[in-house]
Amino acid sequence: MNIGDVASQSGLPAKTIRYYEDIGLIRPKRDSNGYRAFDTTELHKLTFLARSRSLGFTIEDCRALLSLYEDRRRASADVKLLAEEHLARIARKIAELKAMHVTLSGLVNKCHGDDRPDCPILDDLGQLEEMPS
Amino acid sequence: MNIGDVASQSGLPAKTIRYYEDIGLIRPKRDSNGYRAFDTTELHKLTFLARSRSLGFTIEDCRALLSLYEDRRRASADVKLLAEEHLARIARKIAELKAMHVTLSGLVNKCHGDDRPDCPILDDLGQLEEMPS
DNA sequence: CTTGACCTTCCAGTTACTGGAGGCTTTATC
DNA sequence: GATAAAGCCTCCAGTAACTGGAAGGTCAAG
Incomplete structure (x- = not known):
């Protein structure tokens, strides 16, 4: 999936998704052409972020929530x-x-x-x- | 009055008052030593700003309100x-x-x-x- | 082969301050 | 008169969370 696909599916603008990568919330792989290549795991995280942000959690809250989200033993x-x-x-x-x-x-x-x-x-x-x- | 006087009387930090001058909300005169010299008119404006901001008006709202405040015929x-x-x-x-x-x-x-x-x-x-x- | 839609990076701007460095001036104390 | 503390000055940078725009590479359709 390219950034446009996950943007429309998560509801986040592409700009915001790039920003989330910049600040280390997500780490999408890259295709040989340099395009970001998102898998369903990344899409889930973006959905998670969109929902958390819409509930007013700050980015740092989201970072903490995301690490809890990924920790199976939390x-x-x-x-x-x-x-x-x-x-x-x-x-x-x-x-x-x-x-x-x-x-x-x-x-x-x-x-x-x-x-x-x-x-x-x-x-x-x-x-x-x-x-x- | 120096900036510290109007700061304590208006409740605004001195830093904020300097900032308000930077963005053109107030125009205090200067003493020969370079210190800002506030008269009661400026103090009133700062009080006005403190109150408006505390009610959640944006700076641009405040700018508009302040010009209405100063316009005797509005x-x-x-x-x-x-x-x-x-x-x-x-x-x-x-x-x-x-x-x-x-x-x-x-x-x-x-x-x-x-x-x-x-x-x-x-x-x-x-x-x-x-x-x- | 060109057009247009996507994608990339990087830089700058937004709001309303706030913190800090480096350096005068004034005031109080000894 | 020396000194120290407090108060003032300017300028630079950072905050939160993006957003807009420029300049340019890539891909699919006709």
Whole structure:
């Protein structure tokens, strides 16, 4: 399989696949013409990477997950730990965004949004922030 | 005021303030010794930037907001539009993260997380993704 | 034999900073 | 007055994860 084939099958752009090779996530062989030659193992790894990335794991997470994926004797607890840490990061990010949303929608609602210059949004932004830590 | 003063008053690191000057968000004068000399106007702008960034506006958003902030004759509708677009981005991001959280916590719950190698998380990650678009 | 689709490498740019080196200036202390 | 610490300066490089583009080799079809 050439890079275009695995790109369409994994859903990853060819550029990204080359990048993943650059940073050592995959190691496809080469044909005599210099083209990358992917086997089904590499395709599986790419699929794995696409799915992990779509769930928000960082590349370094993916590297760790991939080595666990390939280690037939790993403990599922190792995987679960990584996943739980990531879940916690996601939850924190959601909370942060929700707080932003509440604050900003409060401001938007106060703004009449017509052609007058008076604007509570800008007025508020000029104030020092009170972090609701 | 030197950079350290406005840094502590605005909450922005001095490094970040220099960076904001580099990209043209602020234009502090200079003392004869080469030190940046901030007046209260610049401090207000930095405060404005700190608050806008903490609400997740991009630097380019901030640039636009800042020019509206400085334009005494702008229409509040212009500001409201920017803010509403940003609210929509936040809402989309929240939805995306929630979807990740649901999927991943489903996987984590299925994983027994002990020292056996069998792991539903890795099994799933190896599957082609079904995008619930 | 040429056209067009693929493939290759390499370089640069993106976002919003952050760290560090090397070197002035100012302030405090002895 | 000497010195040391703190604060300021500029410039360079690195971060995360790609993405775009240039310049050029290869392959299949007509």
